[in-house]
Amino acid sequence: xxxxxxxxxxxxxxxGSYLAEFLIEKGYEVYGVIRRGSLPNTERVDHxxxxxxxxxxxxxxxxxxxGGNLNRVIGKIKPDEIYNLAAQSHVGISFDVPKYTLxxxxxxxxxxxxxxxxxxxxVKFYQASSSEMFxxxxxxxxxxxxxxxxxxxxxxSKVGAFFLTKMYRDGYDIFASNGILFNHESPRxxxxxxxxxxxxxxxxxxxxxxxxLRLGNLEASRDWGYSKDYVEGIWKILQHDKPDDFVIATxxxxxxxxxxxxxxxxxxxxIEWQGSGLDEIGVDKNTGKVIIRIDPAxxxxxxxxxxxxxxxxxxxELNWKPRTSFKELxxxxxxxxxxxxKKIVSTGGPIVTQKKFSI
Numbered sequence: 001x002x003x004x005x006x007x008x009x010x011x012x013x014x015x016g017s018y019l020a021e022f023l024i025e026k027g028y029e030v031y032g033v034i035r036r037g038s039l040p041n042t043e044r045v046d047h048x049x050x051x052x053x054x055x056x057x058x059x060x061x062x063x064x065x066x067g068g069n070l071n072r073v074i075g076k077i078k079p080d081e082i083y084n085l086a087a088q089s090h091v092g093i094s095f096d097v098p099k100y101t102l103x104x105x106x107x108x109x110x111x112x113x114x115x116x117x118x119x120x121x122x123v124k125f126y127q128a129s130s131s132e133m134f135x136x137x138x139x140x141x142x143x144x145x146x147x148x149x150x151x152x153x154x155x156x157s158k159v160g161a162f163f164l165t166k167m168y169r170d171g172y173d174i175f176a177s178n179g180i181l182f183n184h185e186s187p188r189x190x191x192x193x194x195x196x197x198x199x200x201x202x203x204x205x206x207x208x209x210x211x212x213l214r215l216g217n218l219e220a221s222r223d224w225g226y227s228k229d230y231v232e233g234i235w236k237i238l239q240h241d242k243p244d245d246f247v248i249a250t251x252x253x254x255x256x257x258x259x260x261x262x263x264x265x266x267x268x269x270x271i272e273w274q275g276s277g278l279d280e281i282g283v284d285k286n287t288g289k290v291i292i293r294i295d296p297a298x299x300x301x302x303x304x305x306x307x308x309x310x311x312x313x314x315x316x317e318l319n320w321k322p323r324t325s326f327k328e329l330x331x332x333x334x335x336x337x338x339x340x341x342k343k344i345v346s347t348g349g350p351i352v353t354q355k356k357f358s359i
Contacts, residue, residue: 003056007077009033009064009112010085014188015128017044019083019231020057024048026235029056031077033086036061044188064108071115074123081124081238082116084109087158090192091132094154095301105157106164113168113176124175124238127165130158131182131223131249131307143310144180144245151302166245175243182223182249182309184230185329187336194256195224199263199330199337205291206267207341212291216298218257218280221306225250226324226332233320240318249309250322260292262327266334 006023010016011032020030032045048057062073064086074082087105088094094101109127116123131142132155139146150156162178169176189196194215204210225248233248254262257273260282264271270285271292282292314320324332 003027003029004081005029005031005077005079006081006083007031007033007074007079008083008085009108010087010128011059012041012044013085013089014044014186014190014227015184015231015234016083016085017048017188018186018228019085019234020045020048022231022235024056030058031079032057032059033062033064033073034059035063064111065103067111067114070111071118074112074115074119078121079123081126082112083126083128083234083238084112085128087128088154090190091152091154091304092298092300093192094152094157098153101153102157102160105154106160109161110164113164113174116174116176117168117172122175124243125165125168125177126234126238127161127176127178128234129162129165129178129180129245130155131180131247131309132304133159133162133180134307135302135304137304137306140306141249141251141308141310142247144247144313151304152300155304162245169243175238177237177240177243178245179234179237180245180247180309181230181234182225182247182307184225184227184248185333186227187333187340188227189333195259195330195333196337198256198260199333200341202260202263202267202269202334203338203341206269206338207345209341209345211289212293213260213282214293214295214298215256215260216295216300217303218260218294219255219305220303221253221255221308223249223251223253223308224259224326224329225322226329229322229324233314233318236314236318236320244317246314246318247309247311248314248320249311250326251309251311252326253306253308254326258326259330262330263334266331267338 088101133148134142135149135151185195201213271282
């Protein structure tokens with residue numbers, strides 16, 4: 001049996017790295033697409049490189065907005081499956097760079113679909129869609145048929161890519177599927193995302209390296225799962241006997257406040273909330289110190305208050321279910337960041353932190 005080839009865009013992100021590991025274990029030959037930059041950003045996949053003759057992991061350079069070069073790369077590799085995970089994936093940042101977000105998240109998938117349409121052999125395509133497409137939700141919980149109502153350039157860009165995928169599936173008979181993933185986190189999450197920001201900051205506070213964690217909307221409620229669980233669902237979508245769209249979610253929703261509280265338990269910190277609105281603070285009951293404050297800089301122009309997914313379709317049709325609970329996820333991330341920061345401190349290296357940008 002010939003070895004399957006998979007092409008993954010966004011290979012250096014959390015989902016890309018976990019999916020690459022998963023596919024290699026399944027016997028795939030995996031090719032990752034990265035953008036050319038002055039500094040490599042391959043830390044999440046460096047452990048997959050193998051210089052031996054039997055190597056099954058490779059990287060190549062291209063940009064999703066460069067359709068011509070993308071055609072060349074796909075034609076050279078001749079993958080059986082393409083997983084498009086590349087995106088400008090930060091919702092908050094999408095308000096600052098809306099044009100770039102749309103070019104990457106909508107035109108990028110269009111270029112891949114056009115390349116597949118012009119191939120002389122079939123390729124399966126997976127598009128990473130997002131729960132942010134539901135925005136101000138019109139149905140609770142959200143499922144595959146729930147109307148979209150995006151509240152950010154990011155959500156809007158993902159809606160465009162979703163419908164392009166459906167259009168190429170129906171119009172050109174391409175095996176093209178959408179995975180509508182609700183929030184999924186891991187120790188490999190970028191440090192500018194709120195979950196990772198929380199576990200990094202609490203780690204530094206515990207070690208006496210930081211005084212206060214500043215956050216925006218504590219009541220934003222999300223369906224949080226574990227990225228490592230979700231990549232199996234992504235793979236199963238392309239192993240289905242027909243192309244289709246699937247929600248991947250836990251079916252539970254938790255607030256940012258709850259994630260703070262659950263992560264703090266790992267550090268044996270009990271948080272007491274005092275005040276309200278912009279004046280609300282979180283106090284460490286053991287020390288009496290204020291360790292959490294509200295910062296208006298982290299509020300979005302249009303906020304999404306509640307996301308919770310109904311994944312019954314993928315549960316029943318593809319036999320996929322999440323394995324990691326919300327509490328387990330928070331503790332996995334807290335422990336990982338605590339060990340990371342302790343190691344960096346012991347070696348005298350720099351600690352990656354979230355930067356606060358303003359104009």
